[in-house]
Amino acid sequence: MTDSVDPRRSSPAAAASLLWIGRVARPSAALIVPLLVLCIIIALTGAPRLESIMTEALIYVVLVAGLSIFIGNSGIVSFGHVTFALIGAYASAWQTCCGPMRLIFMPELPVWMATAQVPLGLAALLAATLAGFVALILGVALMRLSGTAASIALLSVLFVFKTAYENWDGWTAGQSAIVGLPTYVTLWVALGAAAVAILIATLYRVSSYGLRLRAVREDEAAARASGVNAWTQKLVAFTISGFVAGLGGVLYGHFLGTISVSMFWLDMTFLTLAMLVVGGLRSLTGAVVGALFVAALRECIQVFERGISVGDNLLQAPEGTREIVLAIVLLSILIFRPQGLVGELEVGERR
Amino acid sequence: MSARLTTQSVTVRFHGLTALEDVSISLDQGEILGLLGPNGAGKTTLVNVLSGFTRPSGGTVKVNEIDLTRARPDVLARRGIVRTFQSVRLFQRMTVRENVQVPVFAHHAGSVEGEQAAQRALEFVGLAEESDRIAGSLPYTQERLVGIARALALEPKFLMLDEPAAGMNDVEGAQLVELIARIPAQYGCGVLLIEHNMPVVMAVCERLHVLRGGRTLASGPREEIRRNPDVIESYLGGH
């Protein structure tokens, strides 16, 4: 270490904790500050569409950061994390949805819940906690698995919860959307949440827990021989990532003002995974870059789709081009940069 | 208090094949025991049993009087029964320091003493300078040293080294012997050394245990084994 000649010899514990704060603060700030600058620029343009797109992108940052906590550190590709977004979104709706309409959408809510007036921030916290708690319970059983079996089991979990929520009419309005969630998720709220998610992910990553799980990811047998309990470490990451993904679901619901079970399904699974892989599967920086990159790419293509005036002519791509071009660009990135846009890099981390 | 790791009549069978039969060994803290035997003799299987990766079909593993036969690898490791791997198995995409920190954190959860244990292990194997390199980029010999440092970072009571000198040239092998010889003094642990390289084994082990076909062929002090006709015939004779 370069900074080994410093006053910490006098108080090693204090110095170590200072060092540790630096190890969290530097990479977090290196991700959060550029996001803040981007948001300020967008706010200054005053374009509501741009603001809305950035807000959505930041919500995806939260979701993908949640994925990254588990996938990035454990190496297990989870097809099931959207489950936690689903749980979070509905749990928040139970507490905050639509005033007197709450009982019309969700007639079987217990009275105390149907009439509760939970402050929005607290509701989000409780909802994300529920998602984290469900992750913990599921993880107790599922974290014994690794590799493909784990991926498939997690996909199956998504199926189970999707089907259950679709048929739990009295609490979820079945397949119908619940409309009228308070739309408090502005650009700044989304930025704040993204900052929190980045901070949680960084805290986890630099902690001894993150290190031990990465050891499991690299070589499970060697990690166990080194005294690491693989199950515990996976479970810790799974729970935290369930919490963060749950938070992402809450935000998405309160961004649109409406939620339905079908929103939290294979499309979102694909999109969030694609963001993570395009950015860099094993890096939080990759998660953030991937989420922003895919969001920006979608919008750029759409600009063409809506038409660009060149002189008196309108250049316009036919409707439906966006998804096709998006898929081709994603494939090209996977082919030409299989390690993702940033690879293993973590900004703000000294090596 | 000095501890003793023992196996009593350990037997391992896979699908009707017997990998180990009725093997009893003991290892004291502070000594180096050499485990010999031709390929397929069951040496690695025995290490797998001792480190919890393989559950024996019969027999027991004990430290003093405590039965650890069914303990998981990570539990054994935290209790000071630590191994290395024939194929090293480093955490490839992590730095050398992180590789050595993993067992430390598993044990001490990030305390300052833990950091120091990691540093001490790296210094012991002479890799303190390389601690910020990515493990996967190290040359082969250094990889093996990191593997040993990673095991030592747990401050083991018993350390099992599975062919640590494999693939090294004579000079490197000699340096390794010197290093291994210092382990009991430095860490106060017992070392079980699996090694094909006879000079290495003979240089550092006072006691040897020889396996053949999953059974104990001979066991005893170095000089005695060197003179054992069975051993000479079946193993040493080949050289």
Place this chain on the structure above:
Amino acid sequence: MMRKVRMPHRTPQMALLAASVAIASTTQVKAEDIIVGAATSFSGWMAAFDTNSTRAARLAVDEINAKGGLLGHKLKLVHIDTKTDQAETARAAQELVGQGAKMIMVACDFDMGAPAALVAQQAGVIAISSCGGDDKLGDLTIGNNVFTMATEADGTGRMLADWAFKKQGWKAAYVLLDTFIQYDKSLCAGFVERWTELAGADSIVLQDEFKNADVTVSSQISRYKALDKPADMMMLCSVPPGLASTIRQFRSAGIDIPILAGTGGDSSSWHSAVPGLSNYFHLSNAADAGVEDPRARNRAFYEQYETIYGELPASGQGITGYSVIEAWSRAVEKAGSFETDEVRAALESFSGEDLLVGPTTFTPEKHSNDERPMLFMSTTDGKTTALGYYDMATGDYMPVE
């Protein structure tokens, strides 16, 4: 208008129209023009449902402009593609609100339309869904600025039961529900409710379920076949592709009882899955392509639609888009204002208002219609004919004008 690049066979006027609209939408709108918005999908799966109704709305706007506009203003329809994506839907509505739209037409579906309706509600703009049949669209769950031109799904289900019992005299019903979307659940709930009122619960001999994407309905067929005696009819609450697949499999199993479907069973686009489709009945707001509508006005609409777009809307649902504009403009005229509160009050005063979709009633409590007469159609040997607009109040078809 969509996908003009790939379809050179479409008429040149079409391309011209598309180009002029596209260019116009990027240029600055003249101050006196009144903007009406359409936040509907021209790509993704919703496009199949939204394209026709959006085109129909454009027809209505052009018609009004040709007659000199509304309260002296020309109307301008601004369409933003919502890409079958809820976030895009909300953004489209925000953008339309930002452009000063006085009314926003939203998707033919509650889930997809809701984000836009919510934005409109919060911005104090009227939002009208073309054919979203979920009860919640009309029950003021989103807010009092939201209306739908569709007939509610459960009302449709009740009407089917009423017609089957009274007009056809069927006594024993088999109900098969596709649990894939809410519309079908509501449709079957309405059917069962009305059927039970009329014939008693015992006369529903079997109720079963499947999922739209299921490859096979063998279990359901086996369960039906295990009945002691066959039902007089089958109420099938589903939409294609599940609807078509189910009918093919039931017919293949030799089950020839009459099959009834809601608006999800409209359009002949899936008929080739069941060669010689017979004994099949469904209802809709107006006639499907290729079927002669009993109402002269509707026939005129279709003629005009075909002239401009070179093809007919696949189903009778398209007509609701026309009525979105029709209803709103009539309310504006009544109110003498474009202001939301006054227009809403005028809409809520509709009582049997004669629109293209049929007599329409709104009240301050209910912003949808649930027993508005709908057109029953019968298919025999693959050929669909209109039976007439059925009126539950009389238990008979409405007289032809």
Place this chain on the structure above:
Amino acid sequence: MNWVQLLVDALSLGGAYALVALGIGLVFGVMRMINFAHGDLITIGAYALVVPSAAEVAEPYLGAFSVWLMVPMTIGFVVLMMLATERFAFRPLRERHADGASLLISSFAISFLIQNVILFIHTGRPKSVNILDGLRGYVSVGDVRLPLIDIVTVAVTAVLFILLVVFLGFTRPGREIRSASEDFVMARLLGVKANRVIAYAFAVSGVLAGAVSLLYVAKTGVLDYRMGVPLAIAGFVGTVLGGIGSLWGAMMGGLTLGFASAFLQALLPPELRASRDAFLYGLVVLVLLVRPQGIFSSSKRLERI
């Protein structure tokens, strides 16, 4: 409850799932990648039966040919498309040593691409086409109803499985696939060309996918741009359930999933029937917890330490 009838129903669904699982399992064997786009190749095969157009009423294209032309042409088309995905997407990735996750995601991306291209060309409105009209009837054996299409499905599954066993056991490409599935590195040392053997596996997987396209459309008569997704998921789950890496396991896994689905559909009480998939996939989770290596794999492969 007629148990024989239930068995017939289950066998038909299980047969279709088994064909999908086999196709996915074959590619997994040589690539260690679950090809999520397999389902969309089935969709492509189905759409090849009609003329590409945005028109609401579909006109038959390959579907208009006689059986003897339609079947090989449809399957041939799927094989070509399957090889194209391998050549232009998976091979470049493999050559750059992408890890398993990237391969998996790229198969997701291909799936997404195919679906959107179909949406673009055909629109999202489901289409329909009538093929193999002769299979629409059924025969009765006692009070058991045997739909012709189900008999054909089961027969085709059995024949294709036997052909596959013969192909893998007695032909050179087949033996290469098998040896590559067991140990790719060793196979290459023995002179098996990686690109070639992977292309073989994709081609065979394409034949299986094409067969499913035809059977599916003959049964349901409908086309939808997402029709392949539930099949792919069933195949995907079936492969893992059976024991990943073994063809016998893949086939049995697919059959098991089909059986479980059909039995749940038939035996769940009416109020729980809508939640069938929750039970089905809940069972899958339970099975994986007990046997992560799959039900039908002979033994947990010992990890060499």
